[in-house]
Amino acid sequence: MPTLRDVQNRIKSVKSTRRITSAMEMVAAAKLRRAQQSVEQARPYAIKMEEMLSNLAAGSTGEIIHPYFEEREIKKKTLVMVSSDRGFCGGFNSNIIRQAIHWLSENKDIETELVIVGKKGNGFFKRRQFSIAEYYGDWGGSLDYDKAKTLVNFLTTRFVLGKTDEISLLYTRFVSMAKFQPTLEKYLPIVPPEKNDESKSGGTADYIFEPNAERIYEALMPGYATTKMVTALTDSFASEHGSRMIAMNAATKNAGEMIDGLTLDYNKARQAQITKELLEVVSGAEALKG
Amino acid sequence: MFLLSIVTPEKIFFEAEIKSLVVPGTEGYLGVLSNHAPLITALIPGRIEFRDADNTINLMAVSGGFLEVSNNKASILAEAVERADEIDIERAQVAYEREKNRLVSAGKAETDIDLPSIREAIERARNRIRVYKEGHK
Numbered sequence: 001m002p003t004l005r006d007v008q009n010r011i012k013s014v015k016s017t018r019r020i021t022s023a024m025e026m027v028a029a030a031k032l033r034r035a036q037q038s039v040e041q042a043r044p045y046a047i048k049m050e051e052m053l054s055n056l057a058a059g060s061t062g063e064i065i066h067p068y069f070e071e072r073e074i075k076k077k078t079l080v081m082v083s084s085d086r087g088f089c090g091g092f093n094s095n096i097i098r099q100a101i102h103w104l105s106e107n108k109d110i111e112t113e114l115v116i117v118g119k120k121g122n123g124f125f126k127r128r129q130f131s132i133a134e135y136y137g138d139w140g141g142s143l144d145y146d147k148a149k150t151l152v153n154f155l156t157t158r159f160v161l162g163k164t165d166e167i168s169l170l171y172t173r174f175v176s177m178a179k180f181q182p183t184l185e186k187y188l189p190i191v192p193p194e195k196n197d198e199s200k201s202g203g204t205a206d207y208i209f210e211p212n213a214e215r216i217y218e219a220l221m222p223g224y225a226t227t228k229m230v231t232a233l234t235d236s237f238a239s240e241h242g243s244r245m246i247a248m249n250a251a252t253k254n255a256g257e258m259i260d261g262l263t264l265d266y267n268k269a270r271q272a273q274i275t276k277e278l279l280e281v282v283s284g285a286e287a288l289k290g
Numbered sequence: 291m292f293l294l295s296i297v298t299p300e301k302i303f304f305e306a307e308i309k310s311l312v313v314p315g316t317e318g319y320l321g322v323l324s325n326h327a328p329l330i331t332a333l334i335p336g337r338i339e340f341r342d343a344d345n346t347i348n349l350m351a352v353s354g355g356f357l358e359v360s361n362n363k364a365s366i367l368a369e370a371v372e373r374a375d376e377i378d379i380e381r382a383q384v385a386y387e388r389e390k391n392r393l394v395s396a397g398k399a400e401t402d403i404d405l406p407s408i409r410e411a412i413e414r415a416r417n418r419i420r421v422y423k424e425g426h427k
Contacts, residue, residue, distance in 0.1 A: 038300075041300055041301045041302075042299055042300070044297050044301075044302050045297045045298060045299045045367065048297050048365055048367055049367060051358075052330065052356060052358050052365075052367065055330065055358065055360070056330055059328070059330070145299075206327075206328060207328045207329060207330050207360070208327055208328065208329045208330075209329075209330055209331070210315050210316065210317055210320070210329065210330070210331035210332075211316060211317050211331075215316065215332065216330055216331065216332050216356070219316075219332040219356070220332070220356060223355075223356075223367075223369070227299065230299065
């Protein structure tokens, strides 16, 4: 039977933990709101870009020639894994890591390498014998456009120089406030958009290209690659904050339940002690009466 | 009248019916009026000028991007767009000086500094200063 003081100390410590988790929940909620906003605001640009690319493909005659479309025999694959820098976000990182391991085991017959975004993923894979080509950490839970560009530059140069033949992107898609979906997407080579696709904005219009389709591809593709990466990163950040909010909400509730239980224990122990003292007094008095 | 939408990675910057549009294409400035033939072109740093429904002329600085015209709809995709009267001229000037110094020191040091990207940054800063001055005549 724990003493009164023990129970009291436990209650105090659980209470301070609850204060921390509920503060973290509130911070995550605020960050989530902002991240969600940036996900939504970035969407029109990404959609428009996709549309323009498919119009470009639909309107241009002949083969699309751009290094990002080049399909080679696959000797080496790269996986970009987007994890978080900080923990306390429930199953967020373990889900992503599980998917990454699955990918690695599926591709164990060929050479593979990892490019890791986020401290947590790096911490996991650093200790194991996987080849990590590059690591980008310290994002602070929000998008750093220049850093994203550096990452894209690294990947595209690596692909164009033939150091890898296929790059996939593993990140957590922000489906809704309560649904975060680990998603695996092909990043490079880019799958050329459907040629005979009757584009939404104008059917099979006869486009004029200034100066010509090739030059526009040249200008458009780096931006397209960046946009795709930025979309994945913003989604992942929003999911991270969402997961943290949910995890911390659960932790706060659990702490509350624990405090209730402990308070009951404390009251029981207190009453037991009072009863014991009363009994002692009464029996003492009885004894004196003789 | 046709619909113009200017979209940046951060947000939809502008969307409304307008009367005419002039943009900096890679081959030089080009104008767009209603019922323009379908067109896709890349843009270089320069100014976007358009006449809106009330015949007011709007002036903006663009950092480069793309223009697509089809079915009386013009869309501009750009990494950065600023209205002439919202350009932070001091910041633009500071950026211009900084990049210019980088170019000078890069010439001396002969290290592997990314010259094209410095030139582009200079071009962008110069463009913003130019558009600002045009908007404040």
